[in-house]
Amino acid sequence: MHDFDLSTWVIYGGRPTEPGDPLNVPPIMASNFRLPGDRYYSRTEGTPTQVAFEQLMGGLEGGRSLAFSSGMAAVACIFHGLSVGSVLVIPEDPYHAVNGLAVEGERQGRWTVQRIDLADTEAWIAAGQRADLLWLESPANPLMTVADLPAICSAVRKPGCLIAVDSTFATPLVQRPLEYGADIVMQSATKFIGGHSDLLAGVLTTTDDGLFEDLYHRRVRNGGTIGGLEAFLAIRGARTLSLRMDKSMANAQVLAERLEAHPDVARVRYPGLPSHATHANAASFMHGFGAMMSFDLTGSGERASAFVEAAELVNNATSLGGIESTMERRSLIVGQENMPATLIRFSVGCEHVEDLWRDLDRALTATASMA
Numbered sequence: 582m583h584d585f586d587l588s589t590w591v592i593y594g595g596r597p598t599e600p601g602d603p604l605n606v607p608p609i610m611a612s613n614f615r616l617p618g619d620r621y622y623s624r625t626e627g628t629p630t631q632v633a634f635e636q637l638m639g640g641l642e643g644g645r646s647l648a649f650s651s652g653m654a655a656v657a658c659i660f661h662g663l664s665v666g667s668v669l670v671i672p673e674d675p676y677h678a679v680n681g682l683a684v685e686g687e688r689q690g691r692w693t694v695q696r697i698d699l700a701d702t703e704a705w706i707a708a709g710q711r712a713d714l715l716w717l718e719s720p721a722n723p724l725m726t727v728a729d730l731p732a733i734c735s736a737v738r739k740p741g742c743l744i745a746v747d748s749t750f751a752t753p754l755v756q757r758p759l760e761y762g763a764d765i766v767m768q769s770a771t772k773f774i775g776g777h778s779d780l781l782a783g784v785l786t787t788t789d790d791g792l793f794e795d796l797y798h799r800r801v802r803n804g805g806t807i808g809g810l811e812a813f814l815a816i817r818g819a820r821t822l823s824l825r826m827d828k829s830m831a832n833a834q835v836l837a838e839r840l841e842a843h844p845d846v847a848r849v850r851y852p853g854l855p856s857h858a859t860h861a862n863a864a865s866f867m868h869g870f871g872a873m874m875s876f877d878l879t880g881s882g883e884r885a886s887a888f889v890e891a892a893e894l895v896n897n898a899t900s901l902g903g904i905e906s907t908m909e910r911r912s913l914i915v916g917q918e919n920m921p922a923t924l925i926r927f928s929v930g931c932e933h934v935e936d937l938w939r940d941l942d943r944a945l946t947a948t949a950s951m952a
């Protein structure tokens with residue numbers, strides 16, 4: 582292992598080390614290798630590019646990592662390990678595709694689903710005494726609730742109850758759930774890890790060797806392995822994770838404060854604001870507050886649509902965690918119709934903060950008559 586700061590590890594981790602090696606692992610686009618046995622097949626053994634990405638992520642999260650073709654492939658690899666009759670506990674408003682996976686499995690009679698408010702720490706701890714899997718997502722998409730991960734992970738000690746944390750909105754630079762006692766941490770590396778909106782990838786990391794083997798074999802069977810090009814792009818993107826997060830988080834704090842003070846903004850949800858309902862949780866263990874927020878405009882849903890259309894620099898796009906800022910009217914997403922009609926989810930990028938503010942301010946002014 583290493584004793585580097587994580588901001589150094591993102592630059593160092595997963596590099597070839599032999600004399601004459603290239604500094605970076607190239608994208609190795611091969612299904613097969615000239616070696617005997619079916620383990621030398623990329624769905625089972627992985628490509629060297631994939632293995633390098635897994636080494637990089639393992640050092641960041643503090644465990645051993647497995648890379649997947651998307652965040653959802655990684656989530657499914659955990660859920661589909663539950664035996665029939667299991668109790669699965671999820672947040673009241675999890676990421677909508679995770680909700681879909683949970684609902685589908687319940688309908689098929691695989692498990693029963695219990696939903697708990699992420700802010701209700703005691704309820705999560707109590708549920709851990711009966712559950713088989715606690716699925717926590719923190720900060721949550723898009724309502725930005727921050728669960729008290731250290732309190733929950735340290736209090737739930739029922740053997741057989743796995744605690745898995747979707748830490749996509751935070752990244753390992755902001756929180757490391759395995760250190761608090763979680764069994765598995767999940768990243769949609771599509772987002773901040775990759776950081777350039779040019780790939781889909783997911784990562785699971787655990788410190789438990791038995792669990793690692795179990796997840797590894799299910800990935801082999803389900804076939805959700807990451808491709809060589811995506812692993813290359815994910816490493817390349819992750820090299821600047823620390824720089825990007827510092828800049829995006831600084832931008833996010835300024836913009837959240839200005840939006841909160843604006844008369845046309847009814848509410849801002851950002852863990853770095855003292856007004857945020859779970860700010861105290863975030864301040865107690867996170868290293869920074871992330872670069873995601875959501876805010877509600879005054880006026881109607883039509884005003885919210887006009888606002889995202891009026892912005893020029895901030896892209897009206899659904900994904901998040903890129904170097905470029907994106908925002909969307911969340912209730913228009915299938916599966917998110919229950920969100921407030923004027924809720925805008927905002928992924929803050931690395932542009933100059935004054936350019937971002939001018940863009941938002943202009944879009945607010947341009948739509949003021951609809952407020």
Ligand SMILES: Cc1ncc(COP(=O)(O)O)c(C=O)c1O
Nearest residue numbers: 651652653676722749769771782
């Ligand atoms: C919090 C969260 N978890 C999981 C996912 C799923 O990741 P992917 O789109 O890489 O499958 C997303 C995607 O937006 C997300 O925002």
